[in-house]
Structures are given as structure tokens and as C-alpha cells.
Amino acid sequence: MVMGDQFDYAAAEDTELVARARDDQAAFGELYERYVRTVYNYIYYRTGNHHDAEDLTARVFQRALVHIETYVERGVPFKAWLYRIAHNLVANWHRDRNRRKIIPLDEFVAAGLRTEAPEASTEAMQERERLLQAISRLPDDRQQLIILKFVEKLSNQEIGEIMDRSEGAIKSLYHRTLAALRDELTEQPEPSRSRSLRD
């Protein structure tokens, strides 16, 4: 979309920006602004800390910048392509470190509970910690599905494009994921109630 002699980056479609991004840094900058937060969010949930999330997010966009000409030929939506790069980098990160990060209680957990009474906040935080720990023990593809569906609020069609699966396969995976998560939560011991709740 062109306004006079100036190209309107904010109003342009992803495909337009990708085509310009090979020679136009501003076009890539617009794509970056659109997706840096979603990519970061996904990686944060998969790694559990800001430092690694920043490092891997930077690598996602550096890789995208280097390979953007290759991307154009393949025809996958740009957002889905970024998620695939992120997923692969996170998988390599886990493999290199041979560990699964337990997502720590962080300010984003507490932030949602500040308005509640302290006793309720403690119990809610414990419940959320159990949930996050159970998620972190799931296989990579199930973790990815949960993050894309419940944090990023993506549809099954969008998730299917990212994970390179049909919508029906995503529905089946979703069913199995919920069942696996239920089993994980059932196996976890319940957190002990605080003294203030017993009194």
C-alpha cells in the first residue's frame, strides 16, 4: 500500500513486507515489531526465564533475516515460519542442555493475583505453579499446542499451519494433551495449605 511517495509499512500485508524485506530494512523492522512479542512469549514459556528467551528470540529474528529469501519461495505464512524457527531453536536448546526448565513463578503470575486476598493469592499461585510444572513435563509438541492455543489464543487452523498438521490432527492432539495433562496433575501431590487457610 502506497501513500503518495511513501510506502505505508504499518498497513502492508506480511507478504508485501516480506517481498520488500530483502532490500528494505524498514520492511523487516515492521515484521519484527508485529511478531517479536508473540515469539518471545512462546519461547519464554518453553524456556522458563527471560535471559534465554531474549537470546533465543534474537536468534529467531537473526535467522529469519538471513533466510528470508528462502522463506518467500516456500509459501508458509510468515508468522508460522517464525514459530517453526522458534520451535526448532527451543528444541535444540533443550537437547543441548538435556533438561526441561520448570517455569518459575514470576511477576506475570503474581501480576494477575495482586487484587486478591493474600491467602487466596498464595493458593492460586501454588495451583498455577503446579499447572506450569505439569505442562513442562509434557512432550514438546503438546507444550507447543498449549502455548499456541491458550496463551497466544490461536485457532486450530493457525496452529495447524505452524505445526504443519491438519485441523483434525490438531483436535486429536488437543484431546490427548488434555488427557496427559490431567494425568500429570493427578500424579502431582497437592500443595499443602498454608496455616492461615486452616485457621
Next chain:
Amino acid sequence: MLSSNQSTDLPPENRALEHLLATHAEALRRQSAVQPDDFEFLFEEYGLTEAESVEAKSLLRIAHRLNTLVPVAPSDAFVRRLKNDLTGRRESALILRWRRLPGFYRLAARIGGMTITAGLLLLAGRRLIEIFTFRQRRHNDKAADELTLNTAA
């Protein structure tokens, strides 16, 4: 409405449960989902058996718990810094990359640079000495020749 289920190898009752779970998830996404207390009419609508209803109830409760997850945002400083690194001027990007290198990498780079510089200086110095020595010798030879001529005369 839901798109057709492409998992055709599943028995019909599993597909009904999958349809229910998918519809419920979509409603959660649009913030219009049925609350746990109202699940029963959903099970009737999808024709689930009692056993399937029990299964569905536990899974739907899990979905509601998952719906409490919230996005985590990066810091504005990080977003700005990375954007400058990706799209900024080349020299500033190099400086930023240098600054972000681990300390021992920068130390190794400095030592390597100093070694190369010292080697180049040695080579250059040797050449200068050779040139100076050559000129000095030529000057001495010329002076000696003049002395010999004067003596002969």
C-alpha cells in the same frame, strides 16, 4: 460450525468428544465458553454416554485451568536493542555485537589482535632496518670511494 474431523480412523464416540473439546476451546478463545457448572447440557447436545461425560468433564476443567495462562511480554529495552541490531547502521550493529560477546572471547580477540599487530610491526621494522642499513652502507661506500680518489690524486 466446526470443520470436518480429518481423524477418520477414530471411533464415532471419540470424534464426538473431540468435537466437543474443540468447540469448547474455540469458545474459550472468544471468551464465550460454558462454565464448568453448565457442562451437562453440552454432553446431552453432543450425545455423550455417561462414561464419556465423566471423561469430558475432567478434560474441560483442565481446559478452564489452562485458560488462566497469560502472555509474558519482553522488556521495551530488549525490543528496541534487538531492532537496532537487526535494522540499524552496520557500524553500530558491530559495536553492539562486540559488547555482547563473553569476556573471554573479547580477551582472546584482543590478544590475537595484539599478536598480529606485533608481528606486522616486526616485519615492517625489519624492512625499515634493511633499508636504513642499505642506505648507510651505500653512503659509506660513496665516502670511501671519494677518499680513495682524493688519495690517488
